[in-house]
Amino acid sequence: MRFPDPKFLHRPIYAMIASVVVLAVVGYVDWLTGPDLAFAQFYLLPVSLLAWYVGRRSGYAMAVACAVVWMYVDAVSTPQQHEALYWFWNALVRGVFFVMAVEVVVHWKNTGTRLAQMVDERTQELKAEIAQRVQAQASLQRLGAQISAAEEAERRRVAYEIHDAVSQMLSLVKINLEAAQSAAPTDPKRSHRLSDCAGMVDRLIQQTRTLTFDLHPAMLDDLGLVATLRRYSREFQERTGTDVEISEIGEPQPLPSSLNHYLFRATKELLNNAVKHGRAKEIVAAVHWESGGLRIVIDDDGSGFDSVEALAPQSRRGLGLPGIRERITTLGGEMQLDSRIGEGTRVILEVPLPVNAT
Numbered sequence: 001m002r003f004p005d006p007k008f009l010h011r012p013i014y015a016m017i018a019s020v021v022v023l024a025v026v027g028y029v030d031w032l033t034g035p036d037l038a039f040a041q042f043y044l045l046p047v048s049l050l051a052w053y054v055g056r057r058s059g060y061a062m063a064v065a066c067a068v069v070w071m072y073v074d075a076v077s078t079p080q081q082h083e084a085l086y087w088f089w090n091a092l093v094r095g096v097f098f099v100m101a102v103e104v105v106v107h108w109k110n111t112g113t114r115l116a117q118m119v120d121e122r123t124q125e126l127k128a129e130i131a132q133r134v135q136a137q138a139s140l141q142r143l144g145a146q147i148s149a150a151e152e153a154e155r156r157r158v159a160y161e162i163h164d165a166v167s168q169m170l171s172l173v174k175i176n177l178e179a180a181q182s183a184a185p186t187d188p189k190r191s192h193r194l195s196d197c198a199g200m201v202d203r204l205i206q207q208t209r210t211l212t213f214d215l216h217p218a219m220l221d222d223l224g225l226v227a228t229l230r231r232y233s234r235e236f237q238e239r240t241g242t243d244v245e246i247s248e249i250g251e252p253q254p255l256p257s258s259l260n261h262y263l264f265r266a267t268k269e270l271l272n273n274a275v276k277h278g279r280a281k282e283i284v285a286a287v288h289w290e291s292g293g294l295r296i297v298i299d300d301d302g303s304g305f306d307s308v309e310a311l312a313p314q315s316r317r318g319l320g321l322p323g324i325r326e327r328i329t330t331l332g333g334e335m336q337l338d339s340r341i342g343e344g345t346r347v348i349l350e351v352p353l354p355v356n357a358t
Helices: 012-033 040-053 056-077 084-183 188-215 219-223 225-240 257-276 321-330
Strands: 243-249 282-290 293-300 334-339 345-352
Touching: 012 040, 012 056, 040 056, 040 084, 056 084, 084 188, 084 257, 084 321, 219 225, 219 257, 225 243, 225 257, 225 282, 257 282, 257 293, 257 321, 257 345, 321 334, 321 345
Parallel strands: 243 282
Antiparallel strands: 282 293, 293 345, 334 345
């Protein structure tokens, strides 16, 4: 609880005037009421007021003044006559009492001032630490963005090399095998072997296309995240037999290429985890476009797991849950995980969207 602190009393002249006025009022009331009523505690008001707002020396002066006024009021209002030593002794005792009150008040104020200074210093230190942490977090986010961009550039390069070199070479091999098969119709055994080779080459071509899509799906840059996820979900459903639903809520916004590709890979990994580890039969992924941010919510009806154990550092494997959380954090976002054994899993990925993202 804080007591009122009148601002005008911080000026010494006003504090002195107020103290004198209070002393005059207390002395006058003490004189009117006579010696039957005790007014000792009220004489502390001007002493404390001046000691608090002006200082120790002024408090001493007011202590002497209060002792003198009190002695005078007693002398005037007391009918009995006493020796001068009696009045002097009373004034001395009261003066010492008031001086002690000055010391208490000044010490109290100084203690409060030191505490306030310590609080201010600690507050400034905390502000500096917070600023450093914010700066470190911003640097970490920039580093994460740079790593993602470099990783995406390398994936793009490898995907193009696979497409331009391996896929085309396999296509030529397939054409040559088909031509050799047509040139040897009289040898059924050779024709059958050539047909088998052509089939294997065809499967290799399909696998390279899948690998190229996994490394760098070009349609992400052309059609966006949701369209690419929907295409992948159809292939995923045909391959695993798991029902996958992709929904979109809100107005789509442009994403940086590196962030776009990473969110696709993270979502793809979560879909694979739901089937591989949770044996899910139904998965629902919702992409929420929000003001300044993107949220992806993935729910599955799998067997669930211990979320604390799954996020432990020793559980990290490739794009596992700890790895996804760390990367999302470096991108300025966060990952939320809610899973219980036998109750399915919900994973939420939230990332901020840069202004004028391209």
